[in-house]
Amino acid sequence: MAHFYVDSSALVKRHIFETGSAWFHTLVAPTASNTVTTAHISMVEVYSALNRRMREASLDAADYARIIADFDALCVTQYILVELTAAVIERAKSLLKLYPLRAYDAVHLASALLANETLVTSGLPVLVFVSADHRLLIAAQAEGLATENPNVYP
Numbered sequence: 001m002a003h004f005y006v007d008s009s010a011l012v013k014r015h016i017f018e019t020g021s022a023w024f025h026t027l028v029a030p031t032a033s034n035t036v037t038t039a040h041i042s043m044v045e046v047y048s049a050l051n052r053r054m055r056e057a058s059l060d061a062a063d064y065a066r067i068i069a070d071f072d073a074l075c076v077t078q079y080i081l082v083e084l085t086a087a088v089i090e091r092a093k094s095l096l097k098l099y100p101l102r103a104y105d106a107v108h109l110a111s112a113l114l115a116n117e118t119l120v121t122s123g124l125p126v127l128v129f130v131s132a133d134h135r136l137l138i139a140a141q142a143e144g145l146a147t148e149n150p151n152v153y154p
Helices: 008-014 021-028 042-055 061-077 086-098 103-121 134-142
Strands: 003-006 035-039 079-082 127-130 146-148
Touching: 003 103, 008 021, 008 042, 008 061, 035 103, 042 061, 061 079, 079 103, 086 103, 086 134, 103 127, 103 134, 134 146
Parallel strands: 003 035, 003 127, 035 079, 127 146
Antiparallel strands: none
């Protein structure tokens, strides 16, 4: 069992087949017994990604409805959601001074760092930060997190 923080760029791979999807499915398989943590804002980002695909006609309405229902259920039953708190915001603001991140990416990294601190304090193994965003992975590594990029897996 391992602990993973997964941003929306990786979460989408569970629902839309693309590079890294097979690897991500292995990570979240029930037999792996891994925990998946993400920021609550991932819900908005995944909805955005799926709606963009609908607008671009690479996803039809029926598949969209099925994927959204599945994703919403996973957010309730399988994912640990980090709320957007004052502590997350302050940490994200500090990260933006250090790294060239987008706002939500800074929130993801801040959420992961705070979640990791909770794990370490509890005597649990550190988490692995999962993202398909190269710039975000570099910042996560600079902050001392182990990282995985699903896009390096077929």
